[in-house]
Amino acid sequence: MPALTREQMREVDRIMVEEYGITLLQMMENAGRNLAWLALQWLDGDLVDRPIVVLAGRGNNGGGGLVAARHLANWGAWVQVLCSHPPDAYQGVPAQQLAILQAMEVPLAWAEEGWELPPCDLVVDALIGYGLKGDPRGRVRDLIQLANSSVAPILSLDVPSGLDADTGQGATPHIRAAATLTLALPKQGLLTPTGQALSGDLYLADISVPPGLYRRLGLEVPPLFSAGTVLPLTVVDGQALIQGGAGRTPWT
Numbered sequence: 001m002p003a004l005t006r007e008q009m010r011e012v013d014r015i016m017v018e019e020y021g022i023t024l025l026q027m028m029e030n031a032g033r034n035l036a037w038l039a040l041q042w043l044d045g046d047l048v049d050r051p052i053v054v055l056a057g058r059g060n061n062g063g064g065g066l067v068a069a070r071h072l073a074n075w076g077a078w079v080q081v082l083c084s085h086p087p088d089a090y091q092g093v094p095a096q097q098l099a100i101l102q103a104m105e106v107p108l109a110w111a112e113e114g115w116e117l118p119p120c121d122l123v124v125d126a127l128i129g130y131g132l133k134g135d136p137r138g139r140v141r142d143l144i145q146l147a148n149s150s151v152a153p154i155l156s157l158d159v160p161s162g163l164d165a166d167t168g169q170g171a172t173p174h175i176r177a178a179a180t181l182t183l184a185l186p187k188q189g190l191l192t193p194t195g196q197a198l199s200g201d202l203y204l205a206d207i208s209v210p211p212g213l214y215r216r217l218g219l220e221v222p223p224l225f226s227a228g229t230v231l232p233l234t235v236v237d238g239q240a241l242i243q244g245g246a247g248r249t250p251w252t
């Protein structure tokens with residue numbers, strides 16, 4: 001299947017909103033719901049009281065993580081949210097997601113000096129997605145280092161935080177993920193040797209992009225999610241294929 005650059009992904013987002021009227025909130029809900037579902041699978045379908053730490057940045061990647069936190073808390077997990085900034089530093093749709101978690105009284109804190117990561121069975125990395133600019137700094141940097149020093153596996157949203165979505169190069173520092181759920185179509189950086197090493201097991205989530213939209217980017221993409229909204233991918237010679245998907249799409 002095709003892979004996208006950051007620029008192409010931003011164009012997908014723009015067309016979704018401006019020409020299809022599919023809002024960021026709807027895309028983020030799909031992203032976060034699929035992320036929560038994959039976390040559930042990762043924890044072998046046994047969520048009740050399982051401790052999960054969600055690391056949430058201030059952008060839309062963070063927003064997707066906050067949506068996942070909501071669903072995981074509703075499904076019985078013991079969710080703790082660690083924000084990179086105080087709630088009043090969040091804006092727009094991510095701020096809306098944070099307010100819902102506060103109304104639900106989901107434990108949330110924002111990173112301060114000398115933070116330790118609470119013991120947990122899974123860390124969800126929603127600090128930075130394809131909006132990375134330069135080496136992670138400030139509290140985001142601290143949280144990346146804390147996550148990497150934890151024994152718990154890390155499940156990253158879209159790309160591991162600190163990974164360049166175009167080149168696959170890891171900034172200093174960057175998340176070393178056990179698994180990554182990328183959105184809509186794989187980002188090109190995930191398919192490079194370095195990107196593969198940092199992303200762990202790769203999955204693709206449906207965020208309701210109409211296949212016909214990709215034609216405006218010159219890409220022919222048939223329905224990918226006919227068998228489900230989270231697809232395990234395998235990478236062969238830099239190409240992303242649907243795992244075990246023989247016959248399900250023309251690329252396998």
Ligand SMILES: NC(=O)C1=CN([C@@H]2O[C@H](COP(=O)(O)OP(=O)(O)OC[C@H]3O[C@@H](n4cnc5c(N)ncnc54)[C@H](O)[C@@H]3O)[C@@H](O)[C@H]2O)[C@H](O)CC1
Pocket residue numbers: 009012013024027028031057058059060061062063064127128129130131132133134135136137138140141157158159183184207
């Ligand atoms: N159609 C889609 O693919 C959708 C993707 N979604 C998610 O949105 C992000 C992209 O969101 P954006 O707000 O543009 O950027 P990020 O959240 O990735 O990052 C910006 C965020 O991070 C901070 N930041 C950037 N660089 C650094 C740095 N070096 N150090 C510290 N902090 C940094 C920046 O300040 C911002 O706060 C995409 O990856 C998807 O996960 C949508 O959720 C749905 C549609």
Ligand SMILES: [K+]
Pocket residue numbers: 061125126127128129156157158159160161
């Ligand atoms: K991330």
